[in-house]
Amino acid sequence: MKKLEGKVALITGAGSGIGLAIAEAFVQAGAYVYIMGRHAAPLEQAVKKIGENVAAVQGDVAELADLKGVYTRVKQDKGRHSVYSASKAAVRSFARTWTADQQDRKIRVNVLSPGTTDTPGLNELITSNAVLQDRITNLHKIVPLGRLVQPAEVAKAAVFLASDDASFITGIELFVDGGIAQI
Numbered sequence: 534m535k536k537l538e539g540k541v542a543l544i545t546g547a548g549s550g551i552g553l554a555i556a557e558a559f560v561q562a563g564a565y566v567y568i569m570g571r572h573a574a575p576l577e578q579a580v581k582k583i584g585e586n587v588a589a590v591q592g593d594v595a596e597l598a599d600l601k602g603v604y605t606r607v608k609q610d611k612g613r614h615s616v617y618s619a620s621k622a623a624v625r626s627f628a629r630t631w632t633a634d635q636q637d638r639k640i641r642v643n644v645l646s647p648g649t650t651d652t653p654g655l656n657e658l659i660t661s662n663a664v665l666q667d668r669i670t671n672l673h674k675i676v677p678l679g680r681l682v683q684p685a686e687v688a689k690a691a692v693f694l695a696s697d698d699a700s701f702i703t704g705i706e707l708f709v710d711g712g713i714a715q716i
């Protein structure tokens with residue numbers, strides 16, 4: 534049995550970068566994933582890349598109507614609310630509150646905090662930001678493990694947190710950042 538067999542996940546911002554890597558890893562681990570993003574073309578490409586057990590929902594996480602739409606779609610298709618949402622909405626303070634709120638329902642809430650990650654989003658930022666360019670050039674001096682995080686490394690941690698391997702872990706913030714937040 535795969536680690537996420539039978540699970541359904543909503544992954545926002547999954548047209549590229551970290552979200553796409555997490556969506557791929559979740560499907561490989563046995564989950565069915567809904568991927569969300571604002572533009573149709575990257576979502577279509579992502580669906581092709583992932584290949585199976587994936588559906589795209591176009592929408593903006595900043596629009597409540599779009600969020601409502603995606604949750605309604607998941608509920609209609611799969612009969613439940615999603616088990617994992619990879620988005621900035623899952624910030625640390627929310628996680629603390631939700632951990633306490635959801636304890637009776639046995640829902641675990643954890644935060645995954647990536648370090649500087651090698652994604653299309655980062656590369657776009659670098660081209661117009663000299664400070665960031667300098668930071669990337671000197672990454673080996675700043676980050677204990679001395680390099681950018683790869684999206685697949687963040688995705689492995691996401692699969693772990695969503696799986697039963699993390700069955701007694703809730704309310705934590707897991708850093709996948711080469712140690713930068715620890716020094």
Ligand SMILES: NC(=O)c1ccc[n+]([C@@H]2O[C@H](COP(=O)([O-])OP(=O)(O)OC[C@H]3O[C@@H](n4cnc5c(N)ncnc54)[C@H](OP(=O)(O)O)[C@@H]3O)[C@@H](O)[C@H]2O)c1
Pocket residue numbers: 545546547548549550551552569570571572573575592593594595620621646647648649650651652653654655
């Ligand atoms: N890369 C890093 O170093 C790093 C480090 C720590 C945290 N993060 C955070 O991790 C997240 C992903 O970063 P990334 O580097 O993987 O970025 P990315 O390569 O630019 O991918 C971001 C994805 O999110 C989608 N998206 C953006 N705004 C959205 C919205 N309002 N609603 C729905 N989808 C949206 C984009 O597609 P559309 O434009 O089609 O919507 C795109 O597919 C970001 O929140 C980023 O701040 C990144």
